[in-house]
Amino acid sequence: MTKMMYRDAVLTTIAEEMERDENVVVLGEDVVGGMGTPGGPEAIGGIWSTSTGLFGKFGAARVIDTPISESAIVGAAAGLALSGKRPVAELMFADFIGVSLDQIWNQIGKFRYMFGGKTKCPAVIRMAYGAGYNAAAQHSQAVHQMLTGMPGLKVVMPSTPADVKGLLRQAIRDDDPVIFLEHKALYGVTGDVPDDKDFTIPFGHARLSRAGEDVTIVSTGLLLGFCEAVADKLAAEGIGCDVIDLRTTSPIDEETILDSVEVTGRLVVVDEAPPRCSLASDICATVANKAFASLKAPPQAVNPPHTPVPFARELESAYLPSADKIEAAVRKVLSYR
Amino acid sequence: MTKMMYRDAVLTTIAEEMERDENVVVLGEDVVGGMGTPGGPEAIGGIWSTSTGLFGKFGAARVIDTPISESAIVGAAAGLALSGKRPVAELMFADFIGVSLDQIWNQIGKFRYMFGGKTKCPAVIRMAYGAGYNAAAQHSQAVHQMLTGMPGLKVVMPSTPADVKGLLRQAIRDDDPVIFLEHKALYGVTGDVPDDKDFTIPFGHARLSRAGEDVTIVSTGLLLGFCEAVADKLAAEGIGCDVIDLRTTSPIDEETILDSVEVTGRLVVVDEAPPRCSLASDICATVANKAFASLKAPPQAVNPPHTPVPFARELESAYLPSADKIEAAVRKVLSYR
Amino acid sequence: MQLSREALLRAYRQMKVIREFEERLHVDIQTGEIAGFTHLYCGQEAVAVGVCEHLTEDDKIVSTHRGHGHCLAKGCDVNGMMKEIWGSREGLCKGKGGSMHIADVDKGMLGANGIVGAGAPIAVGAGIACKLDGKGAVAITFSGDGACNQGTTFEAMNMAVVTKASCIFVFENNHYSEHTGFEYAVGTQKDIASRAEAFGMKVWRGDGTDFFSVYETMREVLDYVRAGNGPAAVEFDTERFFGHFEGDPQRYRGPGELDRIRELRDCLKNFRRNVTEAKLLDHADLDALDAEVLEAIEESVRQAKAAPRPTAQDVLEDVYISY
Amino acid sequence: MQLSREALLRAYRQMKVIREFEERLHVDIQTGEIAGFTHLYCGQEAVAVGVCEHLTEDDKIVSTHRGHGHCLAKGCDVNGMMKEIWGSREGLCKGKGGSMHIADVDKGMLGANGIVGAGAPIAVGAGIACKLDGKGAVAITFSGDGACNQGTTFEAMNMAVVTKASCIFVFENNHYSEHTGFEYAVGTQKDIASRAEAFGMKVWRGDGTDFFSVYETMREVLDYVRAGNGPAAVEFDTERFFGHFEGDPQRYRGPGELDRIRELRDCLKNFRRNVTEAKLLDHADLDALDAEVLEAIEESVRQAKAAPRPTAQDVLEDVYISY
């Protein structure tokens, strides 16, 4: 085990996989940084410091700085993947799927199926998502609900440095396209990470981060920590929460959720995206359908409101699900008779 | 009342509104057709015949044929709308939101909120969606689930020529951006349409197309007809179905759905998009949360599978929700004990 | 024109296969047995073949909605393609892709594409891979005069130049994008190549109705790109003989236009005239090929009609998960 | 240089307002009181002001992530902007937009934009509206040397030409897109204008650190576009004095680069030298303005700090529905 930051887990995993497999290549805006400047390459290694030093180690052929052309970035990843490479492309902000969605949705997500199952597209598209930096409506969004709904894409949302490592390695070695969603506000978080250079976490296996018998809380990413805090607080009161970290939203580990709800009979899903057609509604619907008889209370979603992400500190905090709102939702389902 | 086809209801409404308000302008690929060809303008008036003759009537200044540049089409609509015009832009296929999503999602959907409520963006983005033509994975998709999840957009899915007229007129006169989803397989369907040139249908008001007390069926667009057929068949057996045509998915008429489920206690939602984070899951979750006590059976969704739309006739029919599958779902919730 | 007799016969045969494959589709589609949207490539065969005759399986191509010609020229199996278009589960893509989504990655054919302009960025990636592999292979993207206005095509051109990808942009200017004229939609109203040139690429131009023009032009382009000089672009002026899609009434055409192009701008006729006048091949050689090709196409249709249909269970396969 | 004394004073004041607004932000941001990502425009003031001094409220502009200068030059209220950036509910956008999303549509300012390249298509639409209205108004989009590689920018240029929109593409080439150099990311490695020219537009070039160069160039460009000749493009070579965003360590700069551009390429210094040497204004005039502007900015900060903060309830307003 090594203690490292979430962002370093990203960087280390990429570096290890590049070392292991020469087909792994990295591309994105400023992933080298400093190209064509007086300061020279690597003057600044990516705005999230998730590619620092890769250029020096692996060279310009495998660490490719790109113009501001997200469609071409994802498209190039598609072409690389179809040609036997394992591209790890970075979209600086998840919000930029707006300018590159076709390549994600209609291209890489569909090749395998459209082409009759004979085509592999092992592309990883990493992107930084989420609120917490007051970056406002176009730089703060959670986008997993859209991507989870798109057949052919695997969608990963790690919440800890260890999960980053196991899941990103899995993503790079996977033969299907993987969307890897890194929460901006987690980049600086530290945790123990296994040193094993073959440590992977299979997709579709949720992690039970707290165990209890009274209520099931499901979440991902940044908000998982809020859920844990609520669970810990309630534990002191003798209320037991199962806190389930989904890790991947597609494939989704329905079994773990359903097993838990069968015991608790109560469900709260905490989601950073707006409510309509969200992951929270998806899970609530699945549970209502498949664990109907076990439910003792209405399945409860906690989402931001159906508005763009606002800028000012007070507005963004009011917008985001908070520990308080999660606690209120948990108490609400607990008190349902 | 006049009998007309769904596609003619689109065309007539646009023409009437262009007549009434000189700020209404139309733009899109081949909406004139024949520009820069030996055959000349209007040689072919749009592939869906939803703009035939507009160029002749209103001229090149207000009926603007565009290059194959969907981002620029939606972006131009955004700029026109911010400048006091009422653009009606056409994306030939809804699948092309992939190459123009940013302008829909991060621009027109967000102006009003981001700019503090002082900005109007009365843009209508029309698009033909849905399967039924064996047009395969990139020309057959339902996209309402993505757009419904995007704050700031109103999303309309008419299922009849009359609804086209009332809802499209409302869309054009509305001060917010509206996504207007026309089902390809409905273009040729005929129905009675009110002649009143001010006939509008307010958004967020569902239509009860069949009434019954045993089960609530919610749907939109093409699939609504399948639901009606099932309801009619079951009616003969003495089973009563409320069939609710949502008309708009955002705003959504929760009240009509909840009122119905309070009576029936049973819900089936029929949706043309794949299941994850879908409109069906959205409605099932809402009902599970807000009408929990009324539910006598698990809320049931009917979606295509989580795959791209396949090409071959046999595959596409197996993919799409059919009357048989809807009937099976209804019987399943009815037989739940 | 230093092609061997064998090479000439092969080139002609390739063009003829495309032509007859599609002439036959044009007929069969009218019976209603073939589903979906079909865009025929007839008239442009010299481009696909003039390009692909230079390529090996290591070279990649990325195609368009009008992809049959590119697929066949790159070596996709005729029977597998015909079955695919007929929607059989024995089709090249098991009936899941259809006309607009035929691919055969092992043959270096990375897919037709229903999204106009989507192929160009993919080819840049493939071209980067070619450069990485360092074996002189190239990736080629075909784009129309309509596709050249899509943002993705422009981004791809700049990206290819920046990354020095071994990538070639082949623009097939058939003067129409759907029902709109090239002069209207391409704002420069000049050719496509000059705009590509402004992205920093060396460009070429050729006559897309003349196999030899395409072939000789492509020799230069390929020499340049295989040598590691980065990307290049080439524009071929060409003609499409049928409507945009099957069913198109083509009212945008001028009077007599279709007859004229079928008469004067038919790459097969041009080829035949050239090689027979130059006494490289004689009519009998070509007639024999014609008959052979016709029979091969007939056979592919027989097979397509007899091939097993896909089943409901097939819907759920070939995707990593289907809920 | 046929500007009246009044016009000269106004131009200088406008540039100075932008400069001091941002120099002050640069200081205040370090206290941690201002939230979000802030991109300062300092160094490029001559472009915003040299362009906007020609415009009326009927003319529209569409801006970028680096939008303060454009907003101020187009007449957005200094206090409203400062309050917005401080996140007050009295801000120009009620604290909902912040630095990257300031707009004032009534003033013809259609919005800063956090998405690089997103403004260009919007300006085309505004330019079509201007053409429709037939009053000679224009729509202007500002784009950087990075934004000029985004597909939307290319599509917009072609679309503007095709629709003959009254639209002007102003490219501010400050040689950097984030931490990447212009020479790397713009594949042509020539200027931006020549690529724009290949789209079929007439283009101009000017020195973006010299107000008079910008102003005189824009006079020509505007005469051309207002006369109904369709779109045009202009590139201004300019400098950004601060990092890409606040907090950027700027290791991509060359040794002494920042000192050099502050010394030789400062549009305010250049302006002052020009007008005083030409005896059009004297130092005292400008010093008086400097003091006045400093006080106005100080006042805006006082107001921003004192202004009411938004509340949780405000989140749910200004959207047609919030579930």
Ligand SMILES: Cc1ncc(C[n+]2csc(CCOP(=O)(O)OP(=O)(O)O)c2C)c(N)n1
């Ligand atoms: C993104 C996108 N926009 C529009 C279409 C609809 N469409 C299909 S083909 C076509 C015209 C393409 O013209 P061109 O590139 O010249 O190719 P050609 O059809 O002439 O071979 C259009 C508009 C599409 N498939 N994808």
Ligand SMILES: Cc1ncc(C[n+]2csc(CCOP(=O)(O)OP(=O)(O)O)c2C)c(N)n1
């Ligand atoms: C679509 C998109 N891609 C990337 C970014 C991140 N980003 C913000 S500004 C910027 C650089 C822009 O460079 P340029 O256009 O030259 O403008 P400048 O910053 O120099 O004013 C980048 C990459 C973004 N905001 N939007």
Ligand SMILES: [Mg+2]
């Ligand atoms: Mg064409």
Ligand SMILES: [Mg+2]
């Ligand atoms: Mg720049």
